[in-house]
Amino acid sequence: xxxxxxxxxxxxxxxxxxxxxxxxxxxxxxxxxxxxxxxxxxxxxxxxxxxxxxxxxxxxxxxxxxxxxxxxxxxxxxxxxxxxxxxxxxxxxxxxxxxxxxxxxxxxxxxxxxxxxxxxxxxxxxxxxxxxxxxxxxxxxxxxxxxxxxxxxxxxxxxxxxxxxxxxxxxxxxxxxxxxxxxxxxxxxxxxxxxx
Numbered sequence: 001x002x003x004x005x006x007x008x009x010x011x012x013x014x015x016x017x018x019x020x021x022x023x024x025x026x027x028x029x030x031x032x033x034x035x036x037x038x039x040x041x042x043x044x045x046x047x048x049x050x051x052x053x054x055x056x057x058x059x060x061x062x063x064x065x066x067x068x069x070x071x072x073x074x075x076x077x078x079x080x081x082x083x084x085x086x087x088x089x090x091x092x093x094x095x096x097x098x099x100x101x102x103x104x105x106x107x108x109x110x111x112x113x114x115x116x117x118x119x120x121x122x123x124x125x126x127x128x129x130x131x132x133x134x135x136x137x138x139x140x141x142x143x144x145x146x147x148x149x150x151x152x153x154x155x156x157x158x159x160x161x162x163x164x165x166x167x168x169x170x171x172x173x174x175x176x177x178x179x180x181x182x183x184x185x186x187x188x189x190x191x192x193x194x195x196x
Contacts, residue, residue, distance in 0.1 A: 072121040073134050073179055076141045079117040080172040083110045083148065087165035094158045103161065107152050110168075114149045118142060133182040137175065144171050 090106035097103075122142045130138050151164055 072126070073137050073141065075121040076117050076138065076145075077172070077176055077179060079113045079121065079145075080141070080168065080175060083113045084165070084169040084172045086110045086113070087161070087168050091158075091162055091165050094161070098156065098158055098161065107155065107161075111149060111152055114145045114152075117145050118149070133186065134179075137179055137182065141175060144175075 086106045086109050090103045090110075093100045093102040122138055122145070127135070127138055127142070148164065148168055151160075155161060155164065
């Protein structure tokens with residue numbers, strides 16, 4: 001029984017040092033693997049004598065929809081990046097036809113990405129709280145997401161898939177450049193605007 005106590009204590013100790021937001025982000029599987037490795041390493045080196053559970057450390061506030069004040073443009077970039085990759089990958093299976101499971105599954109995942117972008121990261125209450133240079137990017141991203149989603153919902157040919165893949169990759173590149181330039185200019189107090 002003492003062995004199980006050590007395992008539980010080891011897991012609690014590792015969990016208290018691991019920010020929970022990292023388990024919630026887009027790299028859930030990688031972060032979970034990192035968590036498991038830390039837990040295994042901690043248990044492998046844990047002494048056999050029972051240990052006391054340390055007092056809980058103050059954890060950063062977990063982000064919820066109600067406490068995010070503004071739209072998440074970097075998150076939107078992530079959704080468009082993933083969507084561009086999925087659609088480019090779908091095009092690889094064009095010889096199998098538009099009804100290929102590989103193509104249909106990637107279209108479905110792209111739709112999931114865009115739905116999340118629109119309904120979570122660029123939800124109306126978040127857009128309302130976003131101002132300045134990021135608001136323009138967020139508004140455009142929302143319009144592009146809706147356009148892509150409707151386009152994919154009505155897709156019928158491989159040519160339409162290829163066009164959607166190319167346009168999504170192009171928009172992602174444009175949005176990424178615009179956001180980074182704006183962010184760097186904002187961080188430097190406007191000094192970086194003339195660059196690039």
